[in-house]
Amino acid sequence: MLEIGMVLLMGVFAWLTIHSHLLRLSVVYMAIFSLLAAFVFVFHGAPELAIAEAVIGSGLVTLLYLVALQRYRVYTICVASDRHSEALSDSYIKGMENNEIVHRIRRFCMSREFEPEIVFSSKSVKEAMSDSRYDLVITHENGETHVYGPSNSYVIVELELMFQMDGANSGIRFGRYTREGL
Amino acid sequence: MAERSLITQMIVGLLYPFMLLLGFYLILNGHYTPGGGFQGGSTFAMLFVARYVVFPVADMSSEHLHLLQRLFLALILVVPILVLFSGFLAGASEYSGMYLTLMDLFIGVQVGFGLGVAVFRFAFFKGIGPSWRF
Incomplete structure (x- = not known):
C-alpha cells in the first residue's frame, strides 16, 4: 500500500x-x-x-x-516608479505584475534561459540606469511603457524585434543608455 | 557567490561530525550490514559538498586531493595483489572479514576524494585551467 x-x-x-x-x-x-x-x-x-x-x-x-x-544568469528588471503617487503600493505592484508587457518580457527571458527577477524601486529612472545591478529599466507613465536597456546589450534589440513582430508595440517605447564607468 | 546564511552555517556545522560518523559506520559495517565502500565514500564526498555550500571559497587545492585519491587508488590495486597472491588469507581465514573491511575503507576514502575533487572542479571551473589527467 x-x-x-x-x-x-x-x-x-x-x-x-x-x-x-x-x-x-x-x-x-x-x-x-x-x-x-x-x-x-x-x-x-x-x-x-x-x-x-x-x-x-x-x-x-x-x-x-x-x-x-x-x-545561469539572473536577469534583473527594475521597475522605476518615482513619479507615481501610489508607487510601491500593493495595487500598483499587482497591476504591474499582471501587465501584458511585463508578461511578455518575462516569457522572453524564460525562452532565453534567463531567470527574470523583477525589482520594484522608488528610484528615478536616471538612478536606476546608473545602478549596475539592473539589466533593464521599465517605467510606466501616462499609459505608455518605456523600456530602457544598456546600449551594449543585445537583449534590448531582440526585445524590440519581438514586440514588433508580434504587433504588440503600441504603447511601448524603447530607449538605450550607456552606463558611465563601464 | 551566494551570501552566507548563518542558519545554514550553524546547521551544517552541527551535522558535520554526524556525517563523518555515518560515513565511517557505512564503511566499517559494510561487510555485514547494508553499506560499503562506495556508499560510505559518497557520504564522505558530501562533507566536501557541505563545506562548499557554507564556504564557497577555493582555498583547498584540488591537486592535493587528487594526489590523495590516486594514492588510495594505487593502494586498492596493490594491497589485494600482495595479500591474495602471497596466500596469506588461505592459511588464516579468520582474517578475511578484516581484509574486506580494510579494502572497503580504501575504496571509501578513494571514492570520497574522487567525488569531492569532481565537485570542486565543477564548482570552481572558470572555463580555462590546467589540463587535468586521470
Missing part, C-alpha cells in the same frame, strides 16, 4: 519536474523524486542501492545542478 503510494508520488514529482516553470524548482522536485526512489528500493529489498541513491541522487547531483544554475 505504502509502496504503491510512493510509486504514484514519484510519478507526480516526475511530472512536476518536467512541467515546472523555474529550473530551480525542477531541481528540488528531482531531489524529492530521488528520495522517494530510495524508499522504493528499500521496499524491494535493496538497501545498499537505497543508500547510494539517497546520497548521490538527492545530495551530490542536486548540488551539481544548483551550481550549474548559479552560472
